[in-house]
Amino acid sequence: xxxxxxxxxxxxxxxxxxxxxxxxxxxxxxxxxxxxxxxxxxxxxxxxxxxxxxxxxxxxxxxxxxxxxxxxxxxxxxxxxxxxxx
Amino acid sequence: xxxxxxxxxxxxxxxxxxxxxxxxxxxxxxxxxxxxxxxxxxxxxxxxxxxxxxxxxxxxxxxxxxxxxxxxxxxxxxxxxxxxxxxxxxxxxxxxxxxxxxxxxxxxxxxxxxxxxxxxxxxxxxxxxxxxxxxxxxxxxxxxxxxxxxxxxxxxxxxxxxxxxxxxxxxxxxxxxxxxxxxxxxxxxxxxxxxxxxxxxxxxxxxxxxxxxxxxxxxxxxxxxxxxxxxxxxxxxxxxxxxxxxxxxxxxxxxxxxxxxxxxxxxxxxxxxxxxxxxxxxxxxxxxxxxxxxxxxxxxxxxxxxxxxxxxxxxxxxxxxxxxxxxxxxxxxxxxxxxxxxxxxxxxxxxxxxxxxxxxxxxxxxxxxxxxxxxxxxxxxxxxxxxxxxx
Numbered sequence: 001x002x003x004x005x006x007x008x009x010x011x012x013x014x015x016x017x018x019x020x021x022x023x024x025x026x027x028x029x030x031x032x033x034x035x036x037x038x039x040x041x042x043x044x045x046x047x048x049x050x051x052x053x054x055x056x057x058x059x060x061x062x063x064x065x066x067x068x069x070x071x072x073x074x075x076x077x078x079x080x081x082x083x084x085x086x
Numbered sequence: 087x088x089x090x091x092x093x094x095x096x097x098x099x100x101x102x103x104x105x106x107x108x109x110x111x112x113x114x115x116x117x118x119x120x121x122x123x124x125x126x127x128x129x130x131x132x133x134x135x136x137x138x139x140x141x142x143x144x145x146x147x148x149x150x151x152x153x154x155x156x157x158x159x160x161x162x163x164x165x166x167x168x169x170x171x172x173x174x175x176x177x178x179x180x181x182x183x184x185x186x187x188x189x190x191x192x193x194x195x196x197x198x199x200x201x202x203x204x205x206x207x208x209x210x211x212x213x214x215x216x217x218x219x220x221x222x223x224x225x226x227x228x229x230x231x232x233x234x235x236x237x238x239x240x241x242x243x244x245x246x247x248x249x250x251x252x253x254x255x256x257x258x259x260x261x262x263x264x265x266x267x268x269x270x271x272x273x274x275x276x277x278x279x280x281x282x283x284x285x286x287x288x289x290x291x292x293x294x295x296x297x298x299x300x301x302x303x304x305x306x307x308x309x310x311x312x313x314x315x316x317x318x319x320x321x322x323x324x325x326x327x328x329x330x331x332x333x334x335x336x337x338x339x340x341x342x343x344x345x346x347x348x349x350x351x352x353x354x355x356x357x358x359x360x361x362x363x364x365x366x367x368x369x370x371x372x373x374x375x376x377x378x379x380x381x382x383x384x385x386x387x388x389x390x391x392x393x394x395x396x397x398x399x400x401x402x403x404x405x406x407x408x409x410x411x412x413x414x415x416x417x418x419x420x421x422x423x424x425x426x427x428x429x430x431x432x433x434x435x436x437x438x439x440x441x442x443x444x445x446x447x448x449x450x451x452x453x454x455x456x457x458x459x460x461x462x463x464x465x466x467x468x469x470x471x472x473x474x475x476x477x
Binding site for chain 2: 010013017018023026039076078079080082083084086
């Protein structure tokens with residue numbers, strides 16, 4: 001495996017991975033788009049696009065807390081992230 | 087013996103082969119009368135502490151997170167170390183057993199503070215998995231070396247992995263013990279309604295089902311199987327391909343599948359529950375393991391236990407338990423033509439395929455049960471404990 005460099009990791013997967021590493025893996029630790037943008041250093045617009053795709057794929061879930069939209073990684077999302085590291 | 091086992095994955099947190107390995111080993115050690123304490127990471131819905139089948143499982147939440155992966159690893163190691171230290175006040179552990187580099191920092195720290203022997207199971211290496219192309223990989227490689235340096239004994243699951251560890255980390259071969267992986271054979275004994283299972287995945291009774299199971303990552307070589315699909319289809323209009331698993335490489339693999347012109351034959355299921363996977367495996371006509379890097383290759387062993395003929399790459403640990411044309415078919419890695427040949431060889435010779443599965447099942451039953459593997463692991467524990475007493 002060591003002869004060729006790996007292809008780049010897709011952007012939404014990087015966001016998913018960072019959400020996981022921050023600890024947003026349960027509803028109580030869900031984060032807003034703004035918080036995620038701050039944590040990851042990625043623009044809010046890009047974060048929003050990534051979250052949309054991740055939700056469609058079932059890797060991220062969306063909840064509403066006091067009228068505020070928040071996001072956390074699902075169980076399947078956690079398993080998806082961990083494939084990057086094993 | 088009182089064993090403290092550290093692993094970043096333990097059911098229901100399952101990434102690859104480490105979780106089932108740790109669970110199988112922990113259960114078998116417990117059945118032998120050892121007291122097993124497993125220290126691992128939390129998972130949504132799983133309790134922070136539970137006792138099941140004599141195993142005590144401590145799932146630790148990392149109270150602080152960080153978007154950088156390696157920083158996150160150091161943080162969760164800190165919390166696992168704290169939990170291990172807390173538990174060591176109540177339990178006088180005899181030996182520490184760490185699986186892979188991810189929980190190595192906490193285990194090494196505890197080794198020194200408790201002055202207990204450390205066993206390290208190296209399931210794979212970063213160099214083998216991904217190559218050392220990015221700074222993170224060099225750091226991981228360094229931690230793996232550190233674990234091999236600190237361990238009193240290193241366990242690997244195959245001869246090829248021993249060669250890799252000794253060569254890459256300059257480890258003495260006397261320090262490395264080969265103890266193969268094992269599987270829970272009982273899982274494959276139940277009856278399955280083969281036609282109903284296949285129908286759920288859109289496979290008709292007259293069609294041939296080619297199955298591939300694994301994380302969707304480059305080292306599993308799934309793109310080469312996908313490239314073999316149009317070659318197989320030239321001779322086999324009735325072949326369907328199911329890819330079970332998920333991973334960061336999935337987008338690329340779906341793109342490869344689309345480019346074959348045979349997309350309708352290929353289904354990606356994502357992760358599926360273990361019971362469904364056993365039923366699907368038992369209902370398949372052939373299981374393909376097209377890996378380009380495989381320290382052991384437990385999925386092939388599972389196919390052998392499920393009595394499904396296997397076609398596997400001639401790499402790593404696979405070549406050590408699959409005998410060509412006696413217990414399975416070995417094909418050239420990264421070679422779609424060779425993979426297609428292997429699949430056709432099985433599908434066009436049903437009598438021969440049955441003979442292969444019969445031989446394969448016999449090998450699995452004789453050699454790869456958990457009890458035997460746990461006994462060998464216990465002997466490693468006894469050895470390092472005896473050495474520690476001498477020091």
